[in-house]
Amino acid sequence: MAAPRKVKQLSRATAEAIFNRFHEIEPEPKGELDYVNAFTLLVAVVLSAQATDVGVNKATKRLFELAPTPAAMVALGEEGITEHIRTIGLYRGKAKNVFALSQLLLEKHGGDVPSEREALEALPGVGRKTANVVLNIFFKQPTIAVDTHLFRVSNRTGLAPAPTPLAVEQKLLKIVPERFMLHAHHWLILHGRYICKARTPECWRCPIREWCLYEPKTPFPNKSPKKALPLA
Template identity: 60%
Template sequence: MKREAIRAFFERLSAANPHPQTELEYASPYQLLVAVVLSAQATDKSVNIATRRLFAAAPTPEAMISLTEDEVAEHIKTIGLFRNKAKNTLALSRLLLERHGGEVPCDREALEALPGVGRKTANVVLNTVFRLPVMAVDTHIFRVSNRTGLAPGKDVVEVENALMRRVPKDFLLDAHHWLILHGRYVCTARKPLCAACQVSDLCTFRDKTA
């Protein structure tokens, strides 16, 4: 996709949704961090169902570490890998208290040092909470970037770097959310809704659906 097409691509997504938001439910930076950790290999909808129960019982890291691992697991047992996620949730909560006074740090290295937090999770928190122009590449963004020709890459890091180069700076802050939502609801994995896509004419995908 050429640069003028990329600008038009984001202009249209922005016009349709000027203030995109994550679909994860949270009431604090800590809760968003936990929700993103829980969202690995799970849908936002399923995570929201689980975190409504979890955050009602433990809305803060102090409250979280008062629970046992089995109690945390019981709250989130409806999502995949819930036992390992319960372990990570308790461990990251303890480390937040020990190293950061219970606050979520605005630092990639510090975030990635927390159990269950990888580059994608760190980028989500840095972008959504701290409003930094970073790109969290999940399966939706990876697919959209490659399929449309927006920012092709062989792996998530390559796509992330390509997006950071190619997305116009004035759209970079919200590009992460626009691309996720586009991949989730329009440029879907099995059968993209090309006929209903507002950027279909800009996309370089050859096998567009009717």
């Protein structure tokens, strides 16, 4: 992740206003990875590193039909997994991790995906970000997974300016109002994916531009006013 531009942190009141606006636009934001249970969600998130959700969904459609459980994934074998995910970046290493984590789930967790961070992070290919996604989406825990989109938005806007993903996560946990914690992760990621883009943020249609500290704001392409649009 690129080093962020220095910006001051927004106040708690401003953070409240921002998440109120996100909630007004989309009260129940959803992740874009396809899954059928905790195990397939875990696998999808592991595969999504340096890959798009769309690409992962295409690759896992047949994979999850054949192997929706750790036992079925182990039976498919590392080479079998590889054949289904060849279109995803770093597919060989990811196939190795998916096979290994499936074995470990069978050996240590009875085939179930654990709901504890420490146990999740002990699985091959699972780091803090992946664990946070699974804990948030499937187990409904108020965690925040800092990916490149969320890191960018947090620094650009001033919500949680910090030099590392962990530092951003820790700041967000302090400034996000408790009632918005469960969905904060998705609101910020979707905002970064579709509006606050890396190269050219679409400030002209941003629903939180009045509070954002990013400058200079990008104008509407045709230089004419445009009403702010939803997150996606």
